[in-house]
Amino acid sequence: MRAPTPYRGPAASRISLPLVLSVIAGVLLLLALLVLLVFRPWSRAAAADSPPPESGQPVPTGVQPSPSADPAPADSAPSVAVSPSPAPSETPKLDPDQAYDFTQPVPQSEAAADSYFDDAVFVGDSRTAGFMLYSGVPAGDSLTHTGLTVFDIQKDKQCIPVGGKDYSTLDALALKDYGKIYLCVGVNELGYPSDEKFYEALCQVVDSIRQVQPGAVLYLETLIPLNEQVIAQTGGKDYLKNDHLRAYNELIRQVGAEYQVPVLDVYSAFADESGSLAAEASNDGVHLNKSYCQQWLDYIRTHTVDYDTLYPEGDNAT
Amino acid sequence: MRRVGMMLLALALCLGLTACGGKEEGEVTNLDAAAAAQAFVDGGCFSETLEQLDRDTAFRLYGLEQAGLTEENVLDCAVWLSAGATAEEVAVLVLDSEQSAETARDALEAHVDSQKESYRDYLPAEMPKLEDAQLTVYGNSVVLVVPAQGDAARNLMDNLSDYHAG
Numbered sequence: 001m002r003a004p005t006p007y008r009g010p011a012a013s014r015i016s017l018p019l020v021l022s023v024i025a026g027v028l029l030l031l032a033l034l035v036l037l038v039f040r041p042w043s044r045a046a047a048a049d050s051p052p053p054e055s056g057q058p059v060p061t062g063v064q065p066s067p068s069a070d071p072a073p074a075d076s077a078p079s080v081a082v083s084p085s086p087a088p089s090e091t092p093k094l095d096p097d098q099a100y101d102f103t104q105p106v107p108q109s110e111a112a113a114d115s116y117f118d119d120a121v122f123v124g125d126s127r128t129a130g131f132m133l134y135s136g137v138p139a140g141d142s143l144t145h146t147g148l149t150v151f152d153i154q155k156d157k158q159c160i161p162v163g164g165k166d167y168s169t170l171d172a173l174a175l176k177d178y179g180k181i182y183l184c185v186g187v188n189e190l191g192y193p194s195d196e197k198f199y200e201a202l203c204q205v206v207d208s209i210r211q212v213q214p215g216a217v218l219y220l221e222t223l224i225p226l227n228e229q230v231i232a233q234t235g236g237k238d239y240l241k242n243d244h245l246r247a248y249n250e251l252i253r254q255v256g257a258e259y260q261v262p263v264l265d266v267y268s269a270f271a272d273e274s275g276s277l278a279a280e281a282s283n284d285g286v287h288l289n290k291s292y293c294q295q296w297l298d299y300i301r302t303h304t305v306d307y308d309t310l311y312p313e314g315d316n317a318t
Numbered sequence: 319m320r321r322v323g324m325m326l327l328a329l330a331l332c333l334g335l336t337a338c339g340g341k342e343e344g345e346v347t348n349l350d351a352a353a354a355a356q357a358f359v360d361g362g363c364f365s366e367t368l369e370q371l372d373r374d375t376a377f378r379l380y381g382l383e384q385a386g387l388t389e390e391n392v393l394d395c396a397v398w399l400s401a402g403a404t405a406e407e408v409a410v411l412v413l414d415s416e417q418s419a420e421t422a423r424d425a426l427e428a429h430v431d432s433q434k435e436s437y438r439d440y441l442p443a444e445m446p447k448l449e450d451a452q453l454t455v456y457g458n459s460v461v462l463v464v465p466a467q468g469d470a471a472r473n474l475m476d477n478l479s480d481y482h483a484g
Contacts, residue, residue, distance in 0.1 A: 126440070130402040133375055146402075147440035161432065164384045188440075234403065235443075283366045287402030290369045 100310050103257045105265035106219070106303045114138040116304065119179035123169060123209075124148060127224065127287055128184050134290040135297035143172045150185045150201040151192075153208075174212050179307075181213060182264075182300065184221040186248045187286065191239035199251045206259050217307050220256050222249040222267040224296070227277040230285030240286065242275050262305055269299045347482045348393065349459040351410040354481035355396035358408040358463055361474050365466035368398035368406065376409065385425040391418040393458075394483070405437050405444040409462040412483070419458045426453055426462045433464070454478075 120140035122128050129144040131137070145152070145159040148169075152159060156168035162175060173181070183205075189198050209218055223245050231240050249267050256263035270277055270292070277285065281292040288296060359368060371379065376397040377389055394412035409426065413419040430451045437444045450468040454461050456478050465471035 126402045133371060133379065133399065134369055134401065146436040164381060282403075283401060284403035287400075289367075289401045293401075 102260045106262045106305050111301050112304050121178045122182045124184040125188050130287050131293050134293040137297050149188045153205045154201045178216045180217045182219045186223045190244050202255050218261045219264050220252050221264045222252050225271045225277045227279050227285035234284045348412045350481050350483040351394040351396035351412050355408050355410045359398050361470050363465040363467050363471045364406045369401050371397040371399050380425050380429050382425055385421050405448050407464045411460045413458045419455050419460050422460045423455050
C-alpha cells in the first residue's frame with residue numbers, strides 16, 4: 001500500500017513557483033514600459049544638451065555717448081508683428097545656468113498671464129499715459145505725467161498724481177512695493193542740446209529707482225519711433241527726429257548694459273524698413289492710437305524675465 | 319344715491335387725470351450717455367479722431383473714487399479722449415443721484431485744472447481749448463467737453479434734451 005501524499009492545501013497542488021515568478025516579472029515589465037511611454041526621459045536629455053547662449057558679460061564702461069548727427073543703422077530692422085502666445089503663463093525662466101546677457105534686449109518669451117501685471121508700475125510721459133488708457137493692460141499702476149523727462153525725475157519734480165496729491169517720481173515709487181517697473185522716457189528730451197546730459201541723468205535715475213525698489217525688475221524701454229511726416233503735417237515739434245531717437249536708444253541700451261538692467265527693444269517692434277512709425281499708428285506721429293497701444297502691451301507681455309534669472313545672487317545693485 | 323354716484327365719477331376722473339399727468343415730482347430724466355457723447359464726436363467739435371475709453375479706465379482717470387464715488391454710483395458712462403496729440407475730450411456720466419452728479423462735476427473740474435497745469439508748458443497751443451472747456455450738470459448727468467470748436471460744443475450743450483435715455 002503506497003504511503004499517503006502529504007496535504008499542501010487546495011491550490012498548492014495546481015500552481016507552481018516558476019509560473020508565479022513569470023507572471024510577476026511580466027507585470028513589472030509592462031509597468032516599466034508604461035512609465036517610459038508616459039514620461040519619455042530620452043527627450044528631456046536632448047533638450048539639456050542644447051548649446052548654451054553666448055557669454056553674459058556686460059559691455060565695459062567708458063563708451064562715450066555718440067552725437068545724434070550720425071544715423072545709427074542698428075535700429076533699422078524691419079518691424080516685427082508681435083502676437084501673444086496662446087498659452088499664457090507666469091514669467092518663464094531662461095536657462096538658470098547661464099548669466100543673463102544685459103547687452104542684449106529681453107528675448108521673446110511665453111505670454112505672461114494677466115496676474116503678472118498685479119505688481120507692475122509704468123513710469124513715463126504722455127506716451128505711457130496713453131498706453132495706460134488704451135492698451136487694455138489688466139492691472140498695474142500708472143506714474144505718468146504729460147511732458148515728463150528724465151531730468152524731472154532726477155530733480156524730484158512733484159508732478160506725479162497719486163490719490164489726489166502730487167509726488168516726485170521716486171517718492172511715488174516708494175509708496176508701495178513693486179515686482180516690476182517699466183520706465184520709458186526720452187521723447188520729450190529730444191529737444192535738449194546734450195545727449196551726454198540725458199545719459200548721465202538716466203544713469204542716476206536708474207540707480208535711484210533701484211535704491212527705492214531693490215526687489216523689482218526695472219525694465220528700460222527703448223523709444224518707439226516717430227512718424228516725421230505726420231509730425232510735420234500736424235504742426236509738431238521740429239526736433240522730433242528718428243535719427244536722434246535712435247541715438248537715444250543706443251544710450252538706453254548702454255545704460256542697461258552698464259547698470260545691468262534689462263532693456264525692452266520696443267523700438268524694433270514698431271519700426272518699419274525706414275525706421276519710422278507707421279502713419280496709421282498715430283494721429284500726430286508721436287502718440288500711439290488704441291490698436292497700437294494694444295500691440296505695445298502684446299510686446300511687453302511676451303518679453304518678460306524674472307528677478308532670479310537676472311540676479312541669481314539676489315542683489316541687483318552695481 | 320345719484321349724488322354719491324356723481325361724486326364717485328368725479329373722483330374717478332380726477333384719478334385718471336393724475337395718471338395721465340407729466341413727470342412726478344422728483345423724477346429725473348437721465349441722458350443716454352453713448353448717444354450724447356456720440357453727438358459731440360460727430361458734431362464737428364474736435365480736430366482729430368478721438369479714442370473711446372472704457373468705463374473702468376474712465377472711473378480711474380477722473381479720480382471718481384478719490385472724490386468719494388463708487389462704481390455703483392455711475393449708472394452710465396461714455397468717454398472719448400485724444401490718444402495724446404491734443405487735450406480734446408468729451409465725457410458724459412450718468413449718476414445715481416443729484417449729489418453724486420455734483421461730486422462727479424467737482425472731480426471733472428479738478429481734472430480740467432490738472433490738464434491745464436500739464437499742457438501749459440507741454441503744449442501751450444492746447445490751452446485755449448482747456449480754457450473753453452464746458453462742464454454742466456443735467457439732471458443726474460454730468461457732461462464735460464474740451465472742444466476744438468467751442469461754438470459747436472455750446473450748441474450741443476444747449477440741446478442735451480435731445481439725448482434723453484429711454
